[in-house]
Amino acid sequence: MSGGLIDKHRNADGTVDGLGVMADLTNRPRADMDALWAEVKANHAKLQACRRHDFVRPAGIVPINAKLTCRACDGWASPSDARWYDLGLAHASRYPAGQEGGSC
Ligand SMILES: [Zn+2]
Known part of the structure; x- marks a missing residue:
């Protein structure tokens, strides 16, 4: 074609x-x-x-197309991406690499 x-x-x-x-x-x-x-x-x-992001969370309902800015690097991410980043940090601290994971 x-x-x-x-x-x-x-x-x-x-x-x-x-x-x-x-x-x-x-x-x-x-x-x-x-x-x-x-x-x-x-x-x-x-x-x-950036060594470690710290995304600013506005109060109230955050529009899906918002850009959350990192306090450390001034980069931005979508609310969804920032949420997954934070969840990854929480999981990594609970279940370090090479160790058996668990449920959320
Ligand atoms: Zn950052």
Whole structure:
């Protein structure tokens, strides 16, 4: 199959320019996608360099699309990702690596 959106953004080496696809799908300028990708990469670098996250939890109901900021690195994560991170820390402290796990 050819001529579709994906083929429109196929690179010479066969890979796909995902940012070009996103720009077309959202009807936003390519520059917006480039800026979004730069933001994602910068946030990822902050999170990867952080020794231990401490995500700020706003009071009340947190919207599903909220960005919870880490006090330590200023990176952000979704409420769901932050929750799983916290749960992983709790489990790791209860069941250190190499030891038999238990139920939650
Ligand atoms: Zn952090």
